[in-house]
Amino acid sequence: MAVADEFGVLTKAFTGLGVDEKSLISILGKWHPEHKQSFRKTTCDIFIEDERQFERWDDRHVQKLQQEFLRFKDAVVLWTMHPWERDARLLREAVYKGPNYGILVETACTRSSEELLGARRAYHSLFEHSIEEDIAFHIHGFEKKLLVGLVSAYRYEGPKYSEEVAKSEAKILKNVIKDGAKKLHEEEEIVRILTTRSKLHLKAVFKHYKETSGNYLDEDLGDQLILKQTVQCLCKPETYFTEVLDVSLKGIGHGFAKEALTRVIVTRADVDLKLIKEEYHQLSGVTLSHKNEEIANGNFKDFMLTLIAR
C-alpha cells in the first residue's frame, strides 16, 4: 500500500466506533520514524503544531481514543452480564449520569414484567436502594411521576383485556391531547393509563386512538418526547429502537447517542432485533450490517456484526 493510502487507513482506524486493531498493528508496526512524523505533520485534526516545534497529540483525541479502545470491552461485558444486572446498571447510570429519561423509559418499558422485576431485585443487591427511591429522589415534576410509575409496574401479561375500557381510555387521551395536557388532573390520567395498563390493553388503546382520531398516538404526543418514547416502547418497541439506532448511526449528538448502538444490539439481539433490522432498512435504505461496516472498526465492528447476524 502507498504511504498516502496508509495515512487514510490509519485515520479511519482511529475514527468511528471502536478501533481497527489489525490495521494499527500492520501499519504502525512497520513504519519508520519518518513515516510516523509525516503522519503527524499531515493529520492536523489529531496533531497540533506546538510552539516548541513538535507535533503534539490533541488531548481530547487521546481521550476519545481511550473510549474507542474500550468500546469492544464494554460491549463484551454488557453482552455477557446477566440481563438483570445489566438493566440495573443501565437504570442506575441513567439516573446518576443524566438523568437520561430515554434510557429509563426504554429499560422500564421494553422488558417483560419478570425481567423488570429481576432488574429491580438486582438493583437492591448492587446499590442497596430500590430503583424507585433513587428515581423519586433525583428526578422531579411530571417526569418523576411517570418514571416512578413505569419502573414500578408489574403489568399483567395474559391475553385478557376490555375493549370497552380501551375505547374509553383512547377517548380520554384524545381529549387530554386536544387540550394540550396542561391541566394537572389530565396529566394524571395519562400517567395512570401508561403506567398501569397491560401492553395488550395499550396496543388496543393505540388502535382505537388511530381509528377515532386518524392519527398515531405517539406522533400526537410528539411535543413531550418522554411520552412519545413511552408509548412507542410499550406499543411498538421496534419503531423506537429503529429511531434510536438511526440517530446514533448518523453521528448526531454524542455521549449517550454513541453508546446506543452497543446498547440496542446487545439488549435486543435475542428479542426483536430481526424486526428492528427490517424497519431500519425501510427507514434508511441501507441494512444495519452495511451501516455498521461503514462506521465501526476492528473487534468492536466484528462483534456487532456477529450479534446482528444471529
Place this chain on the structure above:
Amino acid sequence: MSTLIVPPHVPSVAEDCEQLHKAFEGWGTNERLIISILAHRNAGQRKAIRHAYAETYGKDLLKDLDKELSSDFERLVLLWTLDPPERDAVLTDEATKKWTKSNQVLVEIACTRPSKGLILVREAYHSRFKRSLEEDVAYHTTGDFRKLLLPLVSSYRYEGDEVNLRLAKSEAKILHEKIKGKHYSDDDVIRIVATRSKAQVNATLNEYKNEFGNDIIKDLEHDDDNEFLPILKATFECLVYPENYFEKVLREAINKRGTDEGALTRVVATRAEVDLKIIKDLYHKRNSVPLHRAIVKDTHGDYEKMLVALIGEDDA
C-alpha cells in the same frame, strides 16, 4: 410469632381430605370437624389438602366449603384456607372494588407484608383477576388517595438494614415541615413513605422524635376533618409498628357496637401464622383482658370457635 397449633402427629393428607369430605356429607355440616382439621394445619399443609381434595373428589375444596358453610364462619374458613398471597389478592380486590376513603386494607397489605410477599400478592392477583393490582387501584381510587396508594402497592422496597443517618435527619426535617404546614399529601411526604426501605423509614421516624420531641403519629392526630390523615397515619404505623397497628384494629373491631367481624376475621386469618402471638400479648397488656376472652364475649357459635382455635386457645 405464630399462634397456630399444629398437632405433633398430623394425619396424612389423604386422611384429612376424607374427613373433610365426610364433614360435608348428609344433613348439615360437621363444623367442629372442619375446625379441628383446618384450624390446625399450616399454609403448606392446607395447600396440599386442597390439591389432594381436587384430585380425589374432582371438586375445589373452597367451593364445597362455600356451599356448606355460611356467614362469618364461612368467610373466616375460606380466607384462612387460601394460600397467603391469594388471600391477600382477594382482600385487595375487595378493598379496591368497594373502595372508600376510610378503607385501610390496601395500606395494611401493601405495608405490613415483606417486599417479596407483596410481589407474590401481585402475581396471585394477575392469575386470579387477569389484571394487575396497580391498574385496579389506579382506576378505582382518586386524588390524594391514589397518589399515595398507587406507589404503595407498586413498591418493591429494599429490605436491608442499612440506614443513612444523614438522609434520615434531612427527611425527618422535610416531614416535620410538611406536616406542620398541613401538606399531608405533598410529593416529598409520599416519596419518603412509599419508596424508602422500612429500616430507613424507621430511622427517619427516630430522628423525627429526637429532633422535634413528638412521635410523628402524635403529630398526625390533630386534624379531625382531614380524611387523608388517617390513611397517612396508618401507613407509618404499618411500616414501623405493625403489631401495634393490628392490636388497634382488633381493639376497635371488638369494641365497636356490634363488632366489626370483617376486620376481626381479616386480622386473625392474616396474622395467625405471622405475629398474632405478639399482637395477642399487646392486646392483653393494653386492654387488661386476654384476647380470647374478649372474642368469646363478643362472638358466638362456630365463628367464635374458629377464631379461638386460630389464636391458639382452643386446647385442641
